[in-house]
Amino acid sequence: xxxxxxxxxxxxxxxxxxxxxxxxxxxxxxxxxxxxxxxxxxxxxxxxxxxxxxxxxxxxxxxxxxxxxxxxxxxxxxxxxxxxxxxxxxxxxxxxxxxxxxxxxxxxxxxxxxxxxxxxxxxxxxxxxxxxxxxxxxxxxxxxxxxxxxxxxxxxxxxxxxxxxxxxxxxxxxxxxxxxxxxxxxxxxxxxxxxxxxxxxxxxxxxxxxxxxxxxxxxxxxxxxxxxxxxxxxxxxxxxxxxxxxxxxxxxxxxxxx
Ligand SMILES: Nc1ncnc2c1ncn2[C@@H]1O[C@H](COP(=O)(O)OP(=O)(O)O)[C@@H](O)[C@H]1O
Ligand SMILES: CC(=O)N[C@@H](CCC(=O)OP(=O)(O)O)C(=O)O
Numbered sequence: 001x002x003x004x005x006x007x008x009x010x011x012x013x014x015x016x017x018x019x020x021x022x023x024x025x026x027x028x029x030x031x032x033x034x035x036x037x038x039x040x041x042x043x044x045x046x047x048x049x050x051x052x053x054x055x056x057x058x059x060x061x062x063x064x065x066x067x068x069x070x071x072x073x074x075x076x077x078x079x080x081x082x083x084x085x086x087x088x089x090x091x092x093x094x095x096x097x098x099x100x101x102x103x104x105x106x107x108x109x110x111x112x113x114x115x116x117x118x119x120x121x122x123x124x125x126x127x128x129x130x131x132x133x134x135x136x137x138x139x140x141x142x143x144x145x146x147x148x149x150x151x152x153x154x155x156x157x158x159x160x161x162x163x164x165x166x167x168x169x170x171x172x173x174x175x176x177x178x179x180x181x182x183x184x185x186x187x188x189x190x191x192x193x194x195x196x197x198x199x200x201x202x203x204x205x206x207x208x209x210x211x212x213x214x215x216x217x218x219x220x221x222x223x224x225x226x227x228x229x230x231x232x233x234x235x236x237x238x239x240x241x242x243x244x245x246x247x248x249x250x251x252x253x254x255x256x257x258x
Contacts, residue, residue: 002032003173004226008163011040012180012211013235014081021178024239025140026094034135037096037142038166040159041081042211048072048080061214065118065156073156074100077144085142096140101147102154104130107162109147109155121147121155123162126169160218164230171226177215178235183245184208184216190244195251196220219247 007025009017029035045063049056049072056069065073078100089096101107101123109121134141145162147155160177167175183190186207194202199216202208208216219230233244 001173002034004034004036004170005174005176006036006038006163006167006170006172008159008175008177009037009039009085009235010159010177010179010211011042011044011081013178014039014041014043014084016180017178017235018238020238021235022088022092022094026089026092029094029140034132034170035140036131036135036166036170036172037085037140038159038163039077039081039085039142039144041077041144044076044081045069045073048076059116061211062112062117062120062158063156064116065120067119070119070154070156074144074146074154078102078146082142082144089140089142094140095138096142097134098142098144099130099134100144101157101162105148106130106143107145107147107157107165109149109157111149111155119153119155121149121157123147123157123165126165128166128170131166131170158214158218160215161221164218164222167222167227167230168224173226175219175222175227175230176239177219177230177232179211179215179232180235182234182237183232183243184212193246193248193251195248198251199247216247223247223249 057064082098086096086098106127107123108125110124112120112122131141145157145159147157222230229246229248231246
Protein backbone atom coordinates (compact mmCIF):
# COMPACT_ATOMS: atom_id res chain seq x y z
CA UNK A 1 0.00 0.00 0.00
CA UNK A 2 1.22 3.48 -0.78
CA UNK A 3 1.54 5.37 2.46
CA UNK A 4 2.51 8.79 3.71
CA UNK A 5 5.56 8.23 5.88
CA UNK A 6 7.22 10.81 8.11
CA UNK A 7 10.76 9.98 9.19
CA UNK A 8 12.43 12.05 11.89
CA UNK A 9 16.20 11.79 11.93
CA UNK A 10 17.77 12.82 15.22
CA UNK A 11 20.95 14.84 15.44
CA UNK A 12 22.29 12.12 17.74
CA UNK A 13 22.43 9.56 14.91
CA UNK A 14 23.28 11.61 11.79
CA UNK A 15 26.93 10.54 11.76
CA UNK A 16 26.24 6.89 12.61
CA UNK A 17 23.30 5.84 10.42
CA UNK A 18 23.63 2.29 9.10
CA UNK A 19 25.19 2.07 5.66
CA UNK A 20 22.02 1.36 3.70
CA UNK A 21 19.81 3.87 5.50
CA UNK A 22 19.45 6.45 2.72
CA UNK A 23 19.15 3.75 0.03
CA UNK A 24 16.28 2.23 2.04
CA UNK A 25 14.49 5.59 2.18
CA UNK A 26 15.04 6.25 -1.52
CA UNK A 27 13.76 2.76 -2.38
CA UNK A 28 10.53 3.28 -0.45
CA UNK A 29 10.02 6.62 -2.22
CA UNK A 30 10.64 5.00 -5.61
CA UNK A 31 8.01 2.34 -4.81
CA UNK A 32 5.42 5.07 -4.30
CA UNK A 33 5.41 5.90 -0.61
CA UNK A 34 5.13 9.61 0.12
CA UNK A 35 8.24 10.12 2.21
CA UNK A 36 8.77 13.29 4.24
CA UNK A 37 11.87 13.79 6.36
CA UNK A 38 12.14 16.05 9.41
CA UNK A 39 15.55 16.35 11.02
CA UNK A 40 17.14 17.57 14.22
CA UNK A 41 20.73 18.60 14.85
CA UNK A 42 21.23 19.26 18.56
CA UNK A 43 24.95 18.33 18.49
CA UNK A 44 25.63 20.56 15.43
CA UNK A 45 23.96 23.50 17.21
CA UNK A 46 26.05 22.77 20.32
CA UNK A 47 29.26 22.79 18.24
CA UNK A 48 28.41 26.07 16.57
CA UNK A 49 27.46 27.70 19.87
CA UNK A 50 30.75 26.53 21.33
CA UNK A 51 32.66 28.06 18.44
CA UNK A 52 30.74 31.31 19.02
CA UNK A 53 31.47 31.05 22.78
CA UNK A 54 27.74 31.27 23.51
CA UNK A 55 26.19 29.13 26.25
CA UNK A 56 22.70 27.72 26.02
CA UNK A 57 20.57 25.94 28.57
CA UNK A 58 17.73 23.43 28.34
CA UNK A 59 14.41 23.83 30.08
CA UNK A 60 12.33 20.61 30.08
CA UNK A 61 14.28 19.27 27.11
CA UNK A 62 13.89 22.51 25.09
CA UNK A 63 16.79 24.82 24.30
CA UNK A 64 16.28 28.33 25.64
CA UNK A 65 16.68 30.36 22.46
CA UNK A 66 18.01 33.93 22.55
CA UNK A 67 18.44 35.90 19.29
CA UNK A 68 22.06 34.71 19.18
CA UNK A 69 21.13 31.05 19.80
CA UNK A 70 18.42 31.34 17.15
CA UNK A 71 20.99 32.41 14.55
CA UNK A 72 23.16 29.44 15.46
CA UNK A 73 20.19 27.03 15.36
CA UNK A 74 19.09 28.27 11.94
CA UNK A 75 22.63 28.14 10.57
CA UNK A 76 23.29 24.61 11.85
CA UNK A 77 19.84 23.17 11.03
CA UNK A 78 18.77 24.90 7.79
CA UNK A 79 22.29 25.37 6.50
CA UNK A 80 24.59 22.58 7.52
CA UNK A 81 22.46 19.56 8.46
CA UNK A 82 19.64 20.13 5.96
CA UNK A 83 21.97 20.30 2.97
CA UNK A 84 24.05 17.38 4.23
CA UNK A 85 20.90 15.24 4.27
CA UNK A 86 19.83 16.39 0.80
CA UNK A 87 23.25 15.43 -0.57
CA UNK A 88 23.15 12.04 1.17
CA UNK A 89 19.80 11.28 -0.49
CA UNK A 90 21.22 12.21 -3.92
CA UNK A 91 24.25 10.04 -3.22
CA UNK A 92 21.83 7.18 -2.52
CA UNK A 93 20.23 7.68 -5.94
CA UNK A 94 17.26 9.77 -4.83
CA UNK A 95 16.05 13.34 -5.34
CA UNK A 96 15.44 15.69 -2.44
CA UNK A 97 14.59 19.30 -1.69
CA UNK A 98 15.62 20.93 1.55
CA UNK A 99 13.18 23.29 3.24
CA UNK A 100 12.89 24.93 6.60
CA UNK A 101 9.62 25.70 8.31
CA UNK A 102 9.99 29.25 7.00
CA UNK A 103 10.14 28.17 3.32
CA UNK A 104 6.66 28.18 1.88
CA UNK A 105 5.61 29.09 5.44
CA UNK A 106 5.60 25.35 6.00
CA UNK A 107 5.46 25.54 9.79
CA UNK A 108 3.21 28.35 11.02
CA UNK A 109 4.59 28.89 14.47
CA UNK A 110 3.63 30.54 17.75
CA UNK A 111 5.90 31.14 20.75
CA UNK A 112 5.58 28.64 23.62
CA UNK A 113 6.62 30.93 26.46
CA UNK A 114 8.80 33.89 25.47
CA UNK A 115 9.83 34.71 29.05
CA UNK A 116 11.00 31.20 29.85
CA UNK A 117 12.19 29.93 26.45
CA UNK A 118 12.78 32.92 24.18
CA UNK A 119 12.32 32.10 20.50
CA UNK A 120 11.14 28.51 20.94
CA UNK A 121 8.05 27.78 18.92
CA UNK A 122 5.12 25.41 18.75
CA UNK A 123 3.58 24.51 15.40
CA UNK A 124 0.17 26.06 14.91
CA UNK A 125 -0.41 24.63 11.43
CA UNK A 126 1.47 22.96 8.60
CA UNK A 127 1.27 23.97 4.94
CA UNK A 128 0.92 20.40 3.71
CA UNK A 129 0.17 21.53 0.13
CA UNK A 130 3.82 22.49 -0.25
CA UNK A 131 4.94 19.06 0.98
CA UNK A 132 2.59 17.09 -1.26
CA UNK A 133 3.59 19.23 -4.26
CA UNK A 134 7.26 18.51 -3.60
CA UNK A 135 6.48 14.78 -3.30
CA UNK A 136 4.34 14.86 -6.45
CA UNK A 137 7.21 16.44 -8.36
CA UNK A 138 9.33 13.42 -7.41
CA UNK A 139 11.39 14.87 -4.57
CA UNK A 140 11.72 13.92 -0.92
CA UNK A 141 11.11 17.02 1.22
CA UNK A 142 13.74 17.42 3.95
CA UNK A 143 12.53 19.76 6.66
CA UNK A 144 14.59 21.76 9.17
CA UNK A 145 12.58 22.70 12.29
CA UNK A 146 12.86 26.49 12.00
CA UNK A 147 9.37 27.99 11.92
CA UNK A 148 7.99 31.47 11.30
CA UNK A 149 5.14 33.37 12.92
CA UNK A 150 2.60 35.77 11.40
CA UNK A 151 5.10 38.64 11.88
CA UNK A 152 7.86 36.77 9.99
CA UNK A 153 9.80 36.08 13.18
CA UNK A 154 11.71 32.77 13.01
CA UNK A 155 11.54 30.22 15.84
CA UNK A 156 13.55 27.23 16.94
CA UNK A 157 11.26 24.19 17.17
CA UNK A 158 12.13 20.88 18.79
CA UNK A 159 12.53 18.48 15.87
CA UNK A 160 10.44 15.71 17.46
CA UNK A 161 7.56 18.15 17.92
CA UNK A 162 7.91 19.35 14.32
CA UNK A 163 7.84 15.75 13.03
CA UNK A 164 4.68 14.96 14.98
CA UNK A 165 3.00 18.10 13.60
CA UNK A 166 3.95 17.18 10.01
CA UNK A 167 2.70 13.61 10.50
CA UNK A 168 -0.60 14.78 11.93
CA UNK A 169 -1.23 17.44 9.30
CA UNK A 170 -0.28 15.19 6.38
CA UNK A 171 -2.42 12.38 7.81
CA UNK A 172 0.59 10.09 7.70
CA UNK A 173 0.09 6.37 8.17
CA UNK A 174 3.59 5.96 9.53
CA UNK A 175 5.83 8.03 11.82
CA UNK A 176 9.29 6.81 12.71
CA UNK A 177 11.78 8.49 15.03
CA UNK A 178 15.28 7.40 14.12
CA UNK A 179 17.61 7.85 17.08
CA UNK A 180 20.78 6.44 18.66
CA UNK A 181 19.25 3.79 20.95
CA UNK A 182 17.15 0.64 20.38
CA UNK A 183 13.94 2.38 21.46
CA UNK A 184 12.68 3.19 24.92
CA UNK A 185 14.39 1.02 27.49
CA UNK A 186 13.74 0.01 31.06
CA UNK A 187 16.27 -1.98 33.09
CA UNK A 188 18.34 -2.46 29.95
CA UNK A 189 15.46 -4.00 27.98
CA UNK A 190 13.58 -2.45 25.07
CA UNK A 191 9.90 -1.81 25.76
CA UNK A 192 8.14 -3.21 22.67
CA UNK A 193 4.88 -1.34 23.11
CA UNK A 194 3.81 1.53 25.30
CA UNK A 195 0.62 3.56 25.64
CA UNK A 196 -0.02 6.97 27.18
CA UNK A 197 -0.63 5.72 30.71
CA UNK A 198 2.60 3.74 30.79
CA UNK A 199 4.60 6.49 29.05
CA UNK A 200 3.48 9.18 31.51
CA UNK A 201 4.25 6.80 34.37
CA UNK A 202 7.79 6.17 33.11
CA UNK A 203 8.39 9.89 32.52
CA UNK A 204 7.27 10.61 36.08
CA UNK A 205 9.49 7.82 37.45
CA UNK A 206 12.50 9.11 35.51
CA UNK A 207 12.83 5.91 33.47
CA UNK A 208 12.32 8.16 30.44
CA UNK A 209 14.41 11.33 30.71
CA UNK A 210 16.30 13.98 28.71
CA UNK A 211 15.83 13.96 24.94
CA UNK A 212 13.56 10.90 25.18
CA UNK A 213 10.86 12.96 26.93
CA UNK A 214 9.98 15.29 23.99
CA UNK A 215 10.25 12.27 21.67
CA UNK A 216 7.74 10.13 23.59
CA UNK A 217 5.44 13.13 24.05
CA UNK A 218 5.65 13.85 20.30
CA UNK A 219 4.68 10.22 19.62
CA UNK A 220 1.65 10.52 21.90
CA UNK A 221 0.63 13.85 20.32
CA UNK A 222 0.85 12.40 16.82
CA UNK A 223 -1.64 9.58 17.39
CA UNK A 224 -4.87 10.51 15.68
CA UNK A 225 -6.90 9.32 12.72
CA UNK A 226 -4.73 7.43 10.26
CA UNK A 227 -1.83 7.07 12.65
CA UNK A 228 -2.34 4.37 15.26
CA UNK A 229 1.28 3.95 16.27
CA UNK A 230 4.54 5.88 16.20
CA UNK A 231 7.85 4.08 16.39
CA UNK A 232 11.23 4.90 17.97
CA UNK A 233 14.06 2.94 16.33
CA UNK A 234 17.85 2.71 16.28
CA UNK A 235 19.38 4.24 13.14
CA UNK A 236 22.49 2.08 13.52
CA UNK A 237 20.45 -1.00 12.62
CA UNK A 238 18.65 -2.02 9.44
CA UNK A 239 15.04 -0.93 9.74
CA UNK A 240 12.32 -3.52 10.01
CA UNK A 241 8.65 -2.79 10.68
CA UNK A 242 8.61 -4.23 14.21
CA UNK A 243 11.89 -2.70 15.39
CA UNK A 244 12.25 -0.61 18.52
CA UNK A 245 9.40 0.76 20.61
CA UNK A 246 5.88 1.33 19.32
CA UNK A 247 3.91 4.08 21.04
CA UNK A 248 0.21 3.28 20.72
CA UNK A 249 -3.08 4.80 21.86
CA UNK A 250 -4.01 1.94 24.09
CA UNK A 251 -1.81 -1.05 24.70
CA UNK A 252 -3.14 -4.56 25.17
CA UNK A 253 0.30 -5.77 26.11
CA UNK A 254 0.68 -6.31 29.83
CA UNK A 255 3.98 -4.91 30.97
CA UNK A 256 5.35 -5.95 34.31
CA UNK A 257 6.57 -3.27 36.64
CA UNK A 258 4.09 -0.66 35.39
N1 LIG B 1 14.20 5.12 28.84
C1 LIG B 1 15.08 5.48 27.90
N2 LIG B 1 15.42 4.60 26.92
C2 LIG B 1 16.33 4.91 25.98
N3 LIG B 1 16.95 6.12 25.90
C3 LIG B 1 16.65 7.05 26.81
C4 LIG B 1 15.70 6.78 27.84
N4 LIG B 1 15.57 7.88 28.59
C5 LIG B 1 16.40 8.79 28.08
N5 LIG B 1 17.07 8.33 27.01
C6 LIG B 1 18.07 9.09 26.26
O1 LIG B 1 17.44 9.66 25.11
C7 LIG B 1 18.43 9.74 24.08
C8 LIG B 1 17.74 10.00 22.74
O2 LIG B 1 17.30 11.33 22.70
P1 LIG B 1 18.13 12.47 21.92
O3 LIG B 1 19.55 12.41 22.34
O4 LIG B 1 17.40 13.75 22.07
O5 LIG B 1 18.04 11.90 20.45
P2 LIG B 1 17.71 12.54 19.02
O6 LIG B 1 18.87 13.44 18.70
O7 LIG B 1 17.63 11.35 18.16
O8 LIG B 1 16.42 13.29 19.14
C9 LIG B 1 19.17 8.43 24.23
O9 LIG B 1 20.43 8.45 23.64
C10 LIG B 1 19.23 8.26 25.75
O10 LIG B 1 20.40 8.85 26.27
C1 LIG C 1 13.65 24.13 20.91
C2 LIG C 1 14.72 23.10 20.73
O1 LIG C 1 15.14 22.49 21.71
N1 LIG C 1 15.15 22.87 19.50
C3 LIG C 1 16.17 21.93 19.18
C4 LIG C 1 16.18 21.75 17.66
C5 LIG C 1 17.06 20.64 17.18
C6 LIG C 1 16.59 19.27 17.64
O2 LIG C 1 15.50 19.04 18.13
O3 LIG C 1 17.54 18.28 17.41
P1 LIG C 1 17.55 16.78 17.90
O4 LIG C 1 16.47 16.07 17.20
O5 LIG C 1 18.89 16.32 17.50
O6 LIG C 1 17.36 16.76 19.41
C7 LIG C 1 17.55 22.42 19.67
O7 LIG C 1 17.80 23.63 19.69
O8 LIG C 1 18.38 21.56 19.98
